[in-house]
Amino acid sequence: MTTTPTGQVDGDKLILTRIFRADIDDVWASVTDPERTARWYGAWKGDAAPGRTIQVQMVYEEGAPWTQMRIDACEPPSRLSLSSIGMPEEWRLDLLLSHADGRTELRFVHHLTPSDGVGEVGPGWEYYLDLLVTSRDGGAQPDFGDYYPAMKAYYEGLTT
Template sequence: MNPTGRLLRGESGSRLVLTRTFRAPIDDVWASVTESDRTARWFGPWEGDPAPGHTIKVQLAFEEQEPWTDLRIDACEPPRRLACSTTDEHGTWSLELLLSESDGTTLLEFVQHLETEEGIGEVGPGWEYYLDLLVASRDDSQRPDFDDYFPSMTAYYEGLRR
């Protein structure tokens, strides 16, 4: 497995960007990242009112002990943009999913707006894993094994900071 993430720096800070491409209409990919029964297949189910400004509860189904966490919906612009944030012991996670379609192929850009670039060697492999879980959930292929991502991708992601 080869890491795909890029680290982009700008006036508003650093962003970690990972992409996946799907031979599917944008509305179908949007459903995979927003409908609870479909997010349950690759990230975890959620409950609550997913309107902008509201907080939903998401179960991290592929983490140890499958904990539930609060996730604030910061923006929802179907079927092109979902922005959300959460805070945990590691800080605030500000995330965006950006979708675009061309000729029946949908590009998904996953963006994490970083408070700091520290820890990117752990964060990057984790997002690679989750996005590949998304791919597997859509094409009914075998789920990836986290051990194929971490720690083998750590050096690549740490190298992005240079």
């Protein structure tokens, strides 16, 4: 599978976009329902509400670790904001959805910090977002080797 990096950096934001021919509520369920997130990122458990913490299992990472994420904002079906807790890097993420003309756009934003290695983070999110796409359309699961280190130089070039 040939992959092309799609992310852009705008200030301290790494932004990746995917378009779906689907209703916004259906795409929202793909990024919030634990049974559906398990298909592309990992299942989660806990009391999901703004200000609360959930546990997320990162099934495609070595050892499938559980991590804690705080829900900073949840505005169905258009905005979900999360922050990692207890990870070596503190990540702040926004998933922003909009719908027009039968298509839903997912704008994924990773708020970069000086310690984030965009050369590693960018390819990782490309991989996970493509897993989201294939979980929805039934396509072949991508190979992480097509993303990293293949996309590393592209992403490092965005911050120079």
